[in-house]
Amino acid sequence: MHRRQSILSHRPKTSSDVDDDAYTSAAPPPHTMKRTISQTFPTHYQHDVKDTNMLDAVNEATMHADGLSQHSQASSFSRAFGAVAGSFTRQKTRRRMSSVSSATPAQRRRGSIHSLFESLPSSSASQKSTMDQQRMPLQHQDSGIPTFQLQPQSTSSKAFAPFKRLSSMRRRPTAPGPSTDITKALFTPAVSYPSQSVPGAAARQAAAAANQDRQNQLRREQEHTHRFLNGLITTSMRDDDIKDNESGVDMTCASPIVRADSVTEKKMIDPFQRLPAELATTVLSNLDAASLVRAERVSRSWNEHASSPHVWRNVFLRKHEPEVHVSPAPIQMGGLGTGKMAGGNPAPAQDWKQMFRARSTIDGRWKTGTPAAIYLNGHTDSVYCCQFDENKAITGSRDRTIRVWDLKTYKCIRVYGGPNHRPTANTPPPMEERPERVISHASLNGTKVGNEIYTVPADYHDASILCLQYDSEIMVTGSSDYTCIVWDITGDEYVPMYRLRGHEAGVLDVCLDDKYIISCSKDAMIKVWDRKTGNCVRTLKGHRGPVNAVQLRGNFLVSASGDGVAKLWNLETGVSIKDFPSEDRGLAAVEFSDDAKYVLAGGNDHVVYKFDASTGELVHSRVKHDGLVRSLFLDAFNGRIVSGSYDQSIQVSDYETGQTYAVYKNWTTSWILSAKSDYRRVVATSQDGRTLILDFGHNVPGSELLAGSK
Structure with missing residues (x-):
């Protein structure tokens, strides 16, 4: 007995001049050309089955499936419904595979699961002819779209045809042969097909x-259906979640993909538990302070390393x-300000x-302009000059005395002057003092303590x-x-050591290093003195007015003169190598940056x-004042310029x-008349006889740790 030939083997060819009735012909014309997928299967799904007829078709399919077990019959319900449910995805898959399809890229785009349900036939859809039912796209055997298992309700021969056609793709006979009984050919179980090409035992084994x-495929479809119903597949899946292989098989995954690292949290390996302490210190030392504070909060181990004094x-x-x-x-x-x-x-x-915290607080007060005011009282006339370190300040005055002040107590501890210059009570x-004043000791002049000092x-x-x-060994005063x-x-x-003589007018400014002492005068000259012997080494001439500052x-020296020019000198040759003219009138103050790159003048x-x-x-x-700029100081490392003026102001600039x-x-x-600064304060002198200290570190916790050793 011959096996029926598959209906797909003798499908009529399709062309633009073939009438639609050709699809319903019982005796197809001879096969004259090889047909492409786009010619064999329609590119649009036909809504031609009513819901009730579809369920009838499932019933009828079950009744004609001879040889199937009870489990197979139940699976047929699910597969039959899945044929329709999977047609939407299947037709998109085949359109992707077709290289001759006339559909546009937008039309070939896969629809969502939500579109699948919209494509199911409604109860009001009209019933089409058998030819139109046969044009429905066939379900691929490996389709991953789930099928629904429904209870049979009624049978309908009219609605049965499309499901027969879909089933034929899953069970193709091995021997071709024409058949006009579409229903019987599609739904006859594979085990009932006789075969002449295979002997009895082999045929039974193959069947x-x-x-x-x-049956395994049906079980997989049922499992997919249950997963879908349990919410494992949602209608919000994107088209990109569905990937097809080259054969057109839908590779839709019925289960969500779970990354391994979201299921099992990886245990973090603490590097500082394995690194040597010295290497951990080196690593953390490269962080800034804010990052280091955050590192201390990571764990106990990190806190131990990040809070280490070596790191800070x-x-x-x-x-x-x-x-x-x-x-x-x-x-x-x-x-x-770097401690002991x-x-x-250091x-x-x-x-x-704690020292870092104190420095940060002090720097913040500089920016916000919130210092405390401290007044030093004692001089009886204008205070022209000053210098200070962490422990003391020294001032010189028109009253012809030199005073030494303790910057811990802010009291005068020593006064040097002639016998005729002793101050009276x-x-x-x-005098008037600012509300920011925190310390202002009364003058000791004329008191017992005043006479003792x-x-x-x-x-x-x-x-x-x-x-x-002055430096750590000597002090030079000019008069x-x-x-x-x-x-x-x-x-x-x-103790006075020696006197330097040679100028022809008052000495307006002095400076020194470990080799030279430099002095400048109203006589427009600059003299270079040997520090050890006190001999005049060189006289620098070039200014045409009083030299007010040096x-x-x-080996380089800068000077400012009343002639309106600042000059740069080479001390080895005594030659002026650069001029820095002001725009108008004379210069009274000058500063040379620590790296010798910039010159400031006012x-x-x-x-x-x-x-x-x-x-x-x-x-x-x-930087602009309302009066003559009498004093300048440059703190290049902290990025500040401090200027004092006859307008009675002190300005701090970037x-x-x-x-x-x-x-x-x-x-x-x-x-x-003079204003100088360090990391935490400005010390300024005034014509009113007082010395003013603007202290940005007053009562800052930890500020005492920043002071160096005596």
Whole structure:
């Protein structure tokens, strides 16, 4: 007995001139050309089956499936309904495979699961002819779209045809042969097909294997259906979630993909539990302070390493330890703010984290302009000059005395002057003070204590003391008496060593390093003195007016004159190598940056100039006062310019941009004659006889840790 030939083997060819009735012909015409997929299967799904007829078709399919077990019959319900449910995805898959399809890319795009349900036939759809039912797209055997298992309700031969056609794709006979009984050919079980090409035993084994494969497929479809109903597949799946292989098989996964790392959390390996302590310290030391604080909160192990004093020491010094650019190093004004020193370097055993916190608080007060005011009372006339370190301040006055102040108690501890310059009681008189004042000790003049601290040295100035500078060994003072006195300050008492003579007018400014002492005068000359012998080494001439200020950096010197020009000098040759002219009138103050790259100058035109030392070009002149700029100080490492003026103000400006961010006006009752600063304070002197300290570190927790050793 011959096996019926599959209906797909003799399907009529399709062309534009073939009538639709050709699809219903019982005797198909000869096969004249190979047909493509797009010609065999329609590109649009036909809504031609009513819901009730569809269920009838399931019933009828069950009744004609001879040889199927009860489980197979139930599976047929699910597969039959799945044929329709999967047709939407199947027709899209085949359109993708077709290289000759006329559909546009937008039409070939796969629809969503939600579109599948919209494509199911409604109860109001009209019933089409048998030919139209046969044009429905065939379900692929490996389709992953789930099928629904429904209970049979009724049978209908009219609605049965499309399901027969769909079933034929799952069970193709091995031997071709024409057949007009479409229903019987599609739904006859594979085990009932006789075969002449295979002997009895082999045929039965092949049929049994095919039937077993078919039942396995039905079980998979049922499992997919249950998963769908349990919500494992949702209608919100994107088209990109469905991937097809080259054969057109739908590879839709019925279960959601779960990443391994979302199921099992990987255990983090703490690197600091394996690294040596020295290496962990090196790694953490490269963090900034904010990141280091966050690192302390990661875990107990991280906290132990990140809070280590060794780590915070590196972080603190990287930010706050000044660099030395020239040799010999310039004299340090005030304190470094880096804590106790040991052998010229910061001592190791310190609370570096607390020190960092204190420095940050002090820097914040500079920016917000909120210092405390401290007044030093004692001089009886204008205070022209000052210098200070962490422990003391030294001032020189028109009253012809030199005073030493303790910066821990803010009291005068020593007065040096001639026997005729001893101050009397009640000088100076009480003066107005700012509300920010926290300390203002009464003058000791004329009291027992005042008389005890007054000292008449072996040599002294008998005129106004206009300038001074000191280091750890000596102090040099310049006076209106045309001379300078060099003092030994290594002991408790300051002892005059020798006097420098040579100027023809009052000495307006002095500076020094470990080799030279430099002085300038109203006589328009600059003299270079040997520090050890006191001999004049060289006289620098070039200014045409009084030289009001000088500053030394290595072998280079800058000077400012009343002739309106600042000059750069080479001390080895004594030659002026660069001029920095002001825009108008004379210059009274000058500063040389620690790296010798910039020159600052100020004077009668009320502005502060910043010049490039190598080119002589003006960088900016943004700092402006309402009067003569009498004093300048540059703290390049902390990025601050401090200027004092006859307008009775002290201005703090940004070194890079020149923008002023703090102005302290009328904190004294007269002109500002000198103003210098360090990391935490400004020390300024005034014509009213007082010394004003703007202390940004007053009562800051940990500020005492920043002070160096005595």
